[in-house]
Amino acid sequence: MHVEGTILAGRDFEPVEGRVVVEDGEIAAVEEAAVESENVVLPAFVNAHTHIGDSIAKEAGAGLSLDELVAPPDGLKHRLLRAASHEEKVEAMRRSLRLMASTGTAACVEFREGGVDGVEAIREAAAGLAIDPVVLGRETADAMRASDGFGASGARDAEFDDLRAETREAGKLFGIHAGERDPHDVDPALDLDPDFVVHVVHPEPSHLDRIEADEVPVVVCPRSNLVTGVGVPPLRDLLDRTTVALGTDNVMLNSPSMFREMEFASKLTDATATEVLRMATANGAEIAGLNCGVVEPGREARLLVLDGDSDNLAGAQDLVRAVVRRAGEADVTDVVY
Structure with a gap:
């Protein structure tokens, strides 16, 4: 399976447009690619x-x-x-x-x-x-x-x-x-x-x-x-x-x-x-002692997916700041465990 959107990747949460590829419950790859999804993908x-x-x-x-x-x-x-x-x-x-x-x-x-x-x-x-x-x-x-x-x-x-x-x-x-x-x-x-x-x-x-x-x-x-x-x-x-x-x-x-x-x-x-x-x-x-918390290959695929086009998050100029300071339950579209 894969999850598409703007991915907050690595420990610094650098925004990457693309997809997270998941195999057997583990992140196999973070691929940079043009996608149509407005979702924001981050670690759970x-x-x-x-x-x-x-x-x-x-x-x-x-x-x-x-x-x-x-x-x-x-x-x-x-x-x-x-x-x-x-x-x-x-x-x-x-x-x-x-x-x-x-x-x-x-x-x-x-x-x-x-x-x-x-x-x-x-x-x-x-x-x-x-x-x-x-x-x-x-x-x-x-x-x-x-x-x-x-x-x-x-x-x-x-x-x-x-x-x-x-x-x-x-x-x-x-x-x-x-x-x-x-x-x-x-x-x-x-x-x-x-x-x-x-x-x-x-x-x-x-x-x-x-x-x-x-x-x-x-x-x-x-x-x-x-x-x-x-x-x-x-x-x-x-x-x-x-x-x-x-x-x-x-x-x-x-x-x-x-x-x-x-x-x-x-x-x-x-x-x-x-x-x-x-x-x-x-x-x-x-x-x-858990192998999650970061979107990178080799980590367990525990991911949170937010609607980046919600009335709350649309127009955010700094996605990390928007997630931290204004995102909420209503913005959640999926949780991947």
Whole structure:
């Protein structure tokens, strides 16, 4: 099969008129050619940080602090999760996963509450859907063993040294929240030698030096940080130091829309449109160990196709900037997995 249009090719998303040739689920070639299609073809998104279980409690807890909302074990989200039935949680997660899949998100990196049961619940919710969650269990070593790794809440919440060692021995991903409300848990998080850290809203210069020296990737969630009142991550400083990816965080607080997250990050910070699109695609894939996120031969064919002649995108002079700052669900014509 092939997909025609203006292709945002490679890590720099250079517009190429032509077609993407797909064979056995892999991109075989990107061919430059004159085509009649007005479509825009780009890599499908990788949402690098989600809490899909929160889908049972959208817009709950208005006015609560970050700790009151999400701090384990008795933040509002944890109480609501305990009160919900297995069936309710699976159906709510399935709805969010289905929404992401239909709007071009090929994978998400999920910090999954509920131990082994929580891991099994999201696997059940994702069954038959195109989206492929990278599931990081929480709370127990058994959850890590049943999933793709471990997603730690934060260094101030518990001691994670043993779990970090077990995760490393298993050859799985270890991610941890750090620097979300203040800088005090950043060094303890980095001491664990994580595969990536999430948020880093309040890094000190020494933290940035460590992140750069140790090549620690960072996942930022600017919409969530603004909603919870903790601030905005210093995106320029982070981009200058390391690999940065984009996540939508808690479904309680924000829709899991990478379109909205990209627009917000682009308009709120001085990151370029190319950097933001890379944060939403290639960088998230790199952190998660996925072979997608870039339109180039040898990559998995996970593609998003937009209508470049939609009322929203027609007349765009800079396609990458238009995708990042104004494209949305209504512009999606196809998702290729």
